[in-house]
Amino acid sequence: MKDHIYIIIAVFKRLEITRKCLESLKNQTFKNFTVILVDHCTGDDSYKSLIENEFPEVVLLKGDDSMWWTAATNFGINYVLNLKDTAESFILTLNNDLIAGDDYLEQLMITYNKYKPCLVGSVSVDFDDINNVDFAGCHWNIYTTRMKDNFGKTGDIYKKIEKLDFIESDLLPGRGMLIPMEVFAKIGLFDNDLFPHYASDFDFSHMARKAGYKLIISPKAIVRSMVKETGLRFDKLSTSKPSFKFLYLTQTSIKSPLNIKTRFNWAKKHTIISPAYFLIDTTRILLSYFRYTLKYYINK
Template identity: 45%
Template sequence: MIFIVIPVFNRKEYTRECIYSLLKQRTTAFKIIVVDHGSVDGTSEMIINEFPSVVLLSGDNSLWWTGATNIGVTEALKLSTSGSDLVLTLNNDLVVNPDYLEQLLLVYEQNKPCLVGSTSVYFDDNERIQFAGISWNSYLAKFKSNPVNNRQYSSIVNQVSYLPTDLLTGRGTLIPISAFKEVGLYDEEKFPHYAADEDFSLSCKRKGYKLLVSVSACVKSHVRDTGINFKHNKLSFRQFFKTLYSIKSANNLSIRYKWAKKNSPIPYFYFLMDVLRIFGSYSRSLLDSRFGKSYN
């Protein structure tokens, strides 16, 4: 059984579209658990009226991604009756194909114990890859996307079944129940919104779980820049400065300091390099905006 945990906060139409795509899956051994943490757009009412088979849990808007996901995972642990059960974390802005769960399971069964993430493409451009794995340097605070990100999705989907990755996001990751029993829940104290998913995958890796990305298990994303794929997108300095302290931002310096302390062997140097990369990236975005690429 796969327990699909989806935290939601507004964006009712995205949630409806996501659930509809899940109900079209070829495999039926799954249960959808939605955690609505404070929506005011009628999301819960829509789920009750249109999707009675969905387990709907409620929370307030202080939960953020990590707290809401932990509520869903806790419910999955209660409902689970087998050590072979799985949890799939999924965001509500994603749409999947009818063979999505099958493709995740195929890679999982061939490589367990493992966590299996999804290849992400853009909803309005299915050939453009958003995420297909990432390499992470624990000393230099450098995140580098898998080179296939620069290729068209159709050019790789039939060439390789899965790709290794150093970290996994919560945007379509299949996790064995055993991993939560060994590692615990997501760390909502240190990472209330961003980085909890990557941190959890890293903790699992230390326990001996392989981290993989299924190429054929594809999610189509409505949201363009999230988490480790965050871009500055021509922010003003005032807007950029706010990202350094906002809980909604992947740039949040407090979160990045806690990540360095928990996960890097040289945390203070790592944090310094991380901060320099953030400011360097913003500076380059300003130059791109003003001069294009001509300054290189």
């Protein structure tokens, strides 16, 4: 179906959060879409009951516990690829801890039609404070390893973003990324081998950019993000006492964007001198944790 959006949402428990996300998609001004929920929690039928009773229009696919975000998302994409007449359609990857505005899908499509061929990302703001911007594009420095936010995160950023027609980004996260179906024929699916959970979205968007697609963010395609529900991050520590255990988890847990294996795989796949890049990247992360620890004890 032409200009049809297939929204892929990978879920693992968190039923109430998902319910809020699905509710936000019910009143979209753009109507030509299908939501595909990929439940990869084995032995839990709570989503089946939710879909049957409250969201019968949603397609529910059952995965298994071996899947993380990448495999579950690919599972949903493969389902769409096996349907008929989807060549001129779109995949939208969306996390279940996001709340979309009523014109969200419409704004994504407006931006796509202006700047195609492209992938279109979303502006992600904090659920409780829209002036706290979680993502509005980034610049990736291949030498210093830093991924710097285009606008920072706080202040009057939201007002600045509202006035823009588009935002360019070096990478796009899967938290609201519109992808033309043709892209999968050119670069394949998300890389589950190297990036089973984190970084597969950045990796995919980077590969699409290398294949000739612009990475554009629609300033008016806003999702409110439940930031505190997302991964293992230093900023989740808040005022908690730093611990070696937490540092260890950030480096080893598959749920962490700082996972050392993930960072190594990124360096290996996307940088010229990967050992040097990986060393700089790891050092920078450890220094960030040291600064947090120092700040904690100074302010104590």
